[in-house]
């Protein structure tokens with residue numbers, strides 16, 4: 001391991017120590033029942049006259065298989081998965097911390113989100129974009145060293161192969177974490193991410209189900225139609241389902257596993 005990478009890992013391990021400040025779950029959660037949810041998922045899938053899927057919540061069928069992949073504590077991505085259209089965020093004119101890769105698919109929305117945040121006075125940037133499975137292996141080993149056991153480490157970092165970041169469509173919009181959590185920029189991101197196609201799956205209310213701490217900087221792109229639908233249904237405050245569950249339901253309804 002070279003010195004720079006070692007320094008980055010130490011910095012990453014140190015910054016998570018200040019992450020966990022429990023916040024109150026808002027009391028206005030109104031979660032749709034399963035029938036309602038199935039109804040709007042079914043309505044979000046466009047089919048041609050033969051019934052074949054054309055678009056999934058605005059995402060072309062060909063791209064949808066990757067966009068709606070499951071990546072949770074219990075669902076691993078296909079071993080060694082990496083998207084085919086990774087590009088440098090910096091070279092695409094997007095503010096970053098260090099060298100960051102993103103899927104070309106989300107460059108436009110990412111650039112627009114950061115630009116609009118900036119015009120509202122908030123400093124968002126790609127603190128972390130794509131992470132390869134090999135890189136996650138190094139990070140997770142460092143986290144086990146820090147926390148002493150795999151279970152605790154797994155609350156702060158995904159196991160290799162289980163990270164949304166391996167999709168290339170997930171961005172941490174800061175690397176200040178604890179400071180960001182209490183900032184107006186976090187409120188802005190929560191209120192606006194959906195307009196650019198992003199959901200923030202790791203909310204306070206979802207902590208017990210996702211298994212990860214509240215991460216208001218962690219945004220996964222699913223396209224504007226689904227993100228807006230989830231936002232209007234207050235998905236961050238739901239008590240039995242989370243955004244990853246909805247992604248799994250979309251995947252099943254569009255039969256992406258058998259495509």
Ligand SMILES: [Zn+2]
Nearest residue numbers: 171172218219
């Ligand atoms: Zn993240």
